[in-house]
Amino acid sequence: MNAPNQSGWKPSMQAVDASGDMVTTTGNRALMLEEPLIFEIGHAETTGVDLPEIDASAPNRMGGFDRAEPIGLVGLTEPETVRHYTRLSRQNYGIDLGFFPLGSCTMKHNPRLNEKMARLPGFADIHPLAPQSTVQGALEVIDQLATWLKTLTGMPAVAMSPKAGAHGELCGILAIRAAHTAAGNPREVVLVPESAHGTNPATAAFAGYKVDNIPATPEGRVDVEALIERLGPDVAAVMITNPNTCGLFEKDFRTIADAVHEVGGYVYCDGANFNAIVGRVRPGDLGVDAMHINLHKTFSTPHGGGGPGSGPVVFSEALAPFAPLPFIRKDEDGVYEIVEEESREESRGQTFGRMTAFHGQMGMFTRALTYMLSHGADGLKQVSEDAVLNANYILRSLEDLLHAPYADSGPCMHEALFGDKDFGNGLTTLDLAKAMIDEGYHPMTMYFPLVVHGAMLVEPTETESKAALDQFIEAFRSVATRALAGDESMKEAPYYAPRRRLDETQAARKPVLTWEPQEAS
Ligand SMILES: Cc1ncc(COP(=O)(O)O)c(C=O)c1O
Structure with a gap:
C-alpha cells in the first residue's frame, strides 16, 4: 500500500x-493489522490444552453416537487464542480506544461502575416472568429511575418500556393519537421542523399522520411565524427536537407550545439531546406533552456501546392517562408491583396499549440509575x-x-x-x-x-x-x-x-x- x-x-x-x-x-x-481466520493460524492436529489419555478400557457411554472422524476444529494455545481475538478487536474503533466525535450520538465514556452494577446477578440474571416478590430490588431500581426522570424533566408520568429513542417517539405519538381519538378525532397532520431529527417525520408517518415540514430560519432554528401560520384544527401535534440537530437551543419553544395548545394540538419534544440541558431546563416548564429520553446517550452507554438502548417517555398531565402499560407502582406496604392491566384501579385510565412484551431494558435502567446516583443532581x-x-x-x-x-x-x-x-x-x-x-x-x-x-x-x-x-x-x-x-x-x-x-x-x-x-x- x-x-x-x-x-x-x-x-x-x-x-x-x-x-x-x-x-x-x-x-x-x-490500525494496520490484518488478521487471518482462526482456521488459517491453527492446526487441527494440535491442541491448546493437555487432556488426559482416554482410558480405552472404560465403557463407551455414547450409545453409538461417537464421531466417526475429527470435525476439523483447530487447536491454539491460550496466548495464541487471546492474541487472535485481541487483534481482531483492534480492527474496530470504540469509545475505549479514542475520542468518538459522532454528533447526535452522544458517544460518551461509559463508566465501568455502571457495567459492574448492570452485571450484578440480581439484575442481569433475572427473568421478566420471575415472581414479583423475588425481584423487588429490580422493580425498585425501575421506580427510582422513573422518579429521577420525572423530577429532571418536571413531568408527572413516565413510560419506561420503550427500547430506543425512535421507539419512544412512536410511544409518544401513539399516546397523542389515543388522546385525540378519545376526544372524537385523531386529526391528520403532524408538523415537523427542518431542524428536527430524521426519526421524527418517520415516526409521525408510521403512526398514520401526514407530515408537514416547517422551515428553519437562517440562524438554524424553527421559523416560529411559519409554524404558527400553519396551525389549525387538523394539526395533531408538533414534533420539535430540542436542542435541535444544528446544535442550537430552540429558545421560542414556550411560545410555540402555547400556540399549539391553543389549537388543541400536543407538543412532542425529541429529548434525545437532553445531555445538553439536563439539570438546567425542565421540559415540563416549556409546555412539553411528551418527550423521549435516550438513556443510552444522556445517562451513559453510547449507541452500540454495550447492548440495547432505552427510550423512556415522560408525559404531561393531559397525556398521562393514555400512556402505555405496564408501569411500576409501590403500594402502602412498600411492595413494588408491575401494573399490567388497564382495568385495574391503579391503571392510568385510557392507555393505548403496550410498546413491549415486558417492562423494558433492565441493563440500561441499572446503568442509567448508577450514572445518576454517582453524579447526584448537581453533578448532572x-x-x-x-x-x-x-x-x-x-x-x-x-x-x-x-x-x-x-x-x-x-x-x-x-x-x-x-x-x-x-x-x-x-x-x-x-x-x-x-x-x-x-x-x-x-x-x-x-x-x-x-x-x-x-x-x-x-x-x-x-x-x-x-x-x-x-x-x-x-x-x-x-x-x-x-x-x-x-x-x-x-x-x-x-x-x-x-x-x-x-x-x-x-x-x-x-x-x-x-x-x-x-x-x-
Ligand atoms: C435527536 C435524536 N432523536 C432521536 C434519535 C433516535 O434514537 P435511537 O437511535 O435510540 O432510536 C436520535 C439518535 O441518536 C437522536 O439523536
Whole structure:
C-alpha cells in the first residue's frame, strides 16, 4: 500500500497547518493489522490444552453416537487464542480506544461502575416472568429511575418500556393519537421542523399522520411565524427536537407550545439531546406533552456501546392517562408491583396499549440509575455544562478555518456544526472524514443535518478532557487545511486502515463476506 507523496503530505507525525508550516499531529495512523481466520493460524492436529489419555478400557457411554472422524476444529494455545481475538478487536474503533466525535450520538465514556452494577446477578440474571416478590430490588431500581426522570424533566408520568429513542417517539405519538381519538378525532397532520431529527417525520408517518415540514430560519432554528401560520384544527401535534440537530437551543419553544395548545394540538419534544440541558431546563416548564429520553446517550452507554438502548417517555398531565402499560407502582406496604392491566384501579385510565412484551431494558435502567446516583443532581447539571463548554471550544477553535453556518447564532449546545464550503478540487465531506481515519479518529457525523451542505457534526460530550479536545482539533485543522487546499491525495484516504473505500451504502446493506482457503503448499 503506497502512501501519497505528491501533495507534500507524508505518512508521518507531520502535517501542514493553515500557514503552510509543518506541525506535529497525533501520531495515530489508524490500525494496520490484518488478521487471518482462526482456521488459517491453527492446526487441527494440535491442541491448546493437555487432556488426559482416554482410558480405552472404560465403557463407551455414547450409545453409538461417537464421531466417526475429527470435525476439523483447530487447536491454539491460550496466548495464541487471546492474541487472535485481541487483534481482531483492534480492527474496530470504540469509545475505549479514542475520542468518538459522532454528533447526535452522544458517544460518551461509559463508566465501568455502571457495567459492574448492570452485571450484578440480581439484575442481569433475572427473568421478566420471575415472581414479583423475588425481584423487588429490580422493580425498585425501575421506580427510582422513573422518579429521577420525572423530577429532571418536571413531568408527572413516565413510560419506561420503550427500547430506543425512535421507539419512544412512536410511544409518544401513539399516546397523542389515543388522546385525540378519545376526544372524537385523531386529526391528520403532524408538523415537523427542518431542524428536527430524521426519526421524527418517520415516526409521525408510521403512526398514520401526514407530515408537514416547517422551515428553519437562517440562524438554524424553527421559523416560529411559519409554524404558527400553519396551525389549525387538523394539526395533531408538533414534533420539535430540542436542542435541535444544528446544535442550537430552540429558545421560542414556550411560545410555540402555547400556540399549539391553543389549537388543541400536543407538543412532542425529541429529548434525545437532553445531555445538553439536563439539570438546567425542565421540559415540563416549556409546555412539553411528551418527550423521549435516550438513556443510552444522556445517562451513559453510547449507541452500540454495550447492548440495547432505552427510550423512556415522560408525559404531561393531559397525556398521562393514555400512556402505555405496564408501569411500576409501590403500594402502602412498600411492595413494588408491575401494573399490567388497564382495568385495574391503579391503571392510568385510557392507555393505548403496550410498546413491549415486558417492562423494558433492565441493563440500561441499572446503568442509567448508577450514572445518576454517582453524579447526584448537581453533578448532572455539571455534565450538561461541560458538554456545552466542550462543544463551544471545538466550534470556536475551528470557525476561523471551516465554514460554521450558525456560529453567529450564539453559543452552540452539545454539538458543533460545520459545512464543506470552499473545499478545493471537488473534495467532499466524505474525503475529509476518510482522512480523519488516517489521523486515528473515527469520523464525525456526516451529511446530517440536511439543512447544511456537506454537514459535519461534532459532539465531544463532557467526558473528553481539554488535552483530548486539543489533540482532535489539531488533527481536524490539519485535514481541513488540506481539504481547503484541494489536496487530491485525500480522495483515496484512508491509507492506514484495514479496509479503505467500501461502497458506502451496499457495504452495510448487502455485505459480501468471502473467505478463500489458502492454496495447500
Ligand atoms: C435527536 C435524536 N432523536 C432521536 C434519535 C433516535 O434514537 P435511537 O437511535 O435510540 O432510536 C436520535 C439518535 O441518536 C437522536 O439523536
